[in-house]
Amino acid sequence: MIIVYHQNNRIVKVEAKEENVFSEKKSIAEGLIEIAEKFPNDLIIWSHISLVSYLNVEKIDEIFHQNKIMASYNLSPNNFISDSIGYVDSLPSIKINKEVSYPTWMMSSNVGGIHATSLLLLKDQIEKDANFDYFLNSIAKLGMPLGLLCYSEPKLLKDCSQIFAKRKDDKRLLFRFVKQHYKTRWIFLLFLDLFLYKRTLAIFPFLMCLFQKNRNLDEDAFHKIEVTSKNKVIEEGTIDVIIPTIGRKKYLYDTLKDLSVQTYLPLNIIVVEQNPVQDSITELDYILNEHWPFQIKHIFTHQTGACNARNLALKEVKSEWVFMADDDIRIEQDFLDQAFRIIEKEGFEQITLGCYQPDYPSHKKINQKFQWGSFGSGCSIVKTKNIKTLTYNMSFEFGYGEDGDFGMQLRNLGHDILYSPQPEILHLKAPIGGFRTKHIMAWANEKIQPKPSPTVMLYKVLHLTQEQIDGYRTILFFKYYRVQKVKNPIQYYFNSKKQWLQSLYWANKLKTRK
Incomplete structure (x- = not known):
């Protein structure tokens, strides 16, 4: 295991088997790749220098029980990528439960780790950003759908009450990240949602991101890593x-x-x-x-x-x-x-x-x-x-x-x-049984029918961020327009607003059901 300590976006100390394993002039991302090349079979841990006494070394093997795991923990009250990413990303990765080990691509430079094997697979496929947080989030966002296992992991630290400063809501960084890691259409939806729900007209960040290139990884990259977990999950086997x-x-x-x-x-x-x-x-x-x-x-x-x-x-x-x-x-x-x-x-x-x-x-x-x-x-x-x-x-x-x-x-x-x-x-998707009857939902006879279904809305209210809910609302508005009868856009807007509020009303009623 190699432990890399950093401060002010530079590596300041490395605990390794050898001395002088990094260059002080290089960015942290370049330094990590350099260290991975020297120790290709080791786990690489990064930590802010102020957390040196809180690092929970005893739990490292348990956390990184196989070579495809990337984990970090964020001590700031907000994430590096703005909460507005929820307008673009509908997955449960965004609303992180920081009390438990939680699957997410939203990484932090505060403390974390990744095996050298995974880093070396990516060294020629991903830009070594000067901003270490951007580099980590980029790896996780691209790698997670392809088999890299990414977590917010509180067990990385022990007895730590330290809180890092709140991060600035950087719209330029947000648009750049969306352009590089999602399909291009999402920057237009992001621009629209920021205006609709936050009354923010992000013209300059939107225009600047148009010059950014999309990032992609080889789809089979993580298949090359041989996996054997140290976790003993099967005991009785029944x-x-x-x-x-x-x-x-x-x-x-x-x-x-x-x-x-x-x-x-x-x-x-x-x-x-x-x-x-x-x-x-x-x-x-x-x-x-x-x-x-x-x-x-x-x-x-x-x-x-x-x-x-x-x-x-x-x-x-x-x-x-x-x-x-x-x-x-x-x-x-x-x-x-x-x-x-x-x-x-x-x-x-x-x-x-x-x-x-x-x-x-x-x-x-x-x-x-x-x-x-x-x-x-x-x-x-x-x-x-x-x-x-x-x-x-x-x-x-x-x-x-x-x-x-x-x-x-x-x-x-x-x-x-x-x-x-x-x-x-x-x-087989067998036909339904002959004695089944269609269940009549409580809102079936309402004059204004809820859209989306109240149970779909309930899931979103229970488990997603407000930005994710609002982003879904925008997408639903455009998708449903093509298949419904009202073609007057103004009338359709007011109808859809009533249907959304009706869905929200019934979802909240379901939420309080015992």
């Missing part, structure tokens, strides 16, 4: 499977058959069968009539709804791990075996797996592992202890957003979610 079902007898049978021939057998299958018809009985006779190589816990309920069904199932989980499945999937015989090998290798306790319909084009499939911004309730494996205190929020029942909300609950407890394209799940 797994239960939860499956909510409604009116899909044949499809569920095929799913159970696939599970019964796994080379890595689950201990328990928890099936929650829903049938809203009073006095009805189960149609899943094969659960009792056939022999299964695992215990099947069958719950029958007249209350429909995926959130309620999954909550009932989660209460019955006994194993160390749980596979959250749908009732109309098909999996290969070694599916669970493959999944556990990936979990062990990557050191992750939550993994969402590639899940596609039979006719989904191969060229559109995601083919690399990366930090997932959502969660798949029908295609994820999670460690049971991490979700013991969690439930699916019943405010999302019969709407949209419960998956994303559950994922956010996990992240806010400090549990990251990895997306892995393999092993793949085939999702």
Whole structure:
């Protein structure tokens, strides 16, 4: 491990196996690359010189348990990149929970680290900015979608009450960052949103950024890094499977058959069968009539709804791990075996797996592992202890957003979610059961229909920043204009405003639901 201390945008001290490993005249970014070339197998930690006594060296191995991790911690009250980035970026990376290890590309020069292997992969692909914070944020923003694992990590420091000065809201820096790291159209939306919501006319920053070149990385860059995590995440190795079902007898049978021939057998299958018809009985006779190589816990309920069904199932989980499945999937015989090998290798306790319909084009499939911004309730494996205190929020029942909300609950407890394209799940998207009835939402008969759906709005109110919500509002305004009947732009504006406020009203009502 090499520790690099800096001050006033220059390296001032390096703790390494050798002396004179850096040049005082070079920028910190150039110095880090230089050090990585001399120590290609080492972890490189950076820290402001004032934090030397607070660095939590004992936790370094735990934090950087594999070579594709980049982590930092920000001691300023705001981030290097302005909160207005929310007008452009809708992912949960922006609203950081600083109390836990939280996935984000928003890095800080205060304290952090990255393995030399990752730095050397990028040395010829990314500009070595004189501003160290810009350099770090650029690496993380470009690398995170390609497999670099990036975190805000409070465990980097111990017993530290120090607070750094608040950063200036630099519009030129913001526009430059957006131009270099997002599609060009986003600078126009950023300019518009700053005017609409903050009454800021950022003409000069907008014009200046037009001369900046986009930054990109080789899509396969981080595939070249061999990963073996130091985290021991599998102990007992037992797994239960939860499956909510409604009116899909044949499809569920095929799913159970696939599970019964796994080379890595689950201990328990928890099936929650829903049938809203009073006095009805189960149609899943094969659960009792056939022999299964695992215990099947069958719950029958007249209350429909995926959130309620999954909550009932989660209460019955006994194993160390749980596979959250749908009732109309098909999996290969070694599916669970493959999944556990990936979990062990990557050191992750939550993994969402590639899940596609039979006719989904191969060229559109995601083919690399990366930090997932959502969660798949029908295609994820999670460690049971991490979700013991969690439930699916019943405010999302019969709407949209419960998956994303559950994922956010996990992240806010400090549990990251990895997306892995393999092993793949085939999702048949079976027709709905014959006894299902369309649920009538509370706002169905309102004269002014909410737009977006109140459950979509609820997710955004609970988990996104105000800038992200406002940015979504602008995009929705333009997208929906093309498909709705009112073509008078002034009338459409006032209609959309009423619909937005209606959605916000119902989202807040859902938010207070017990």
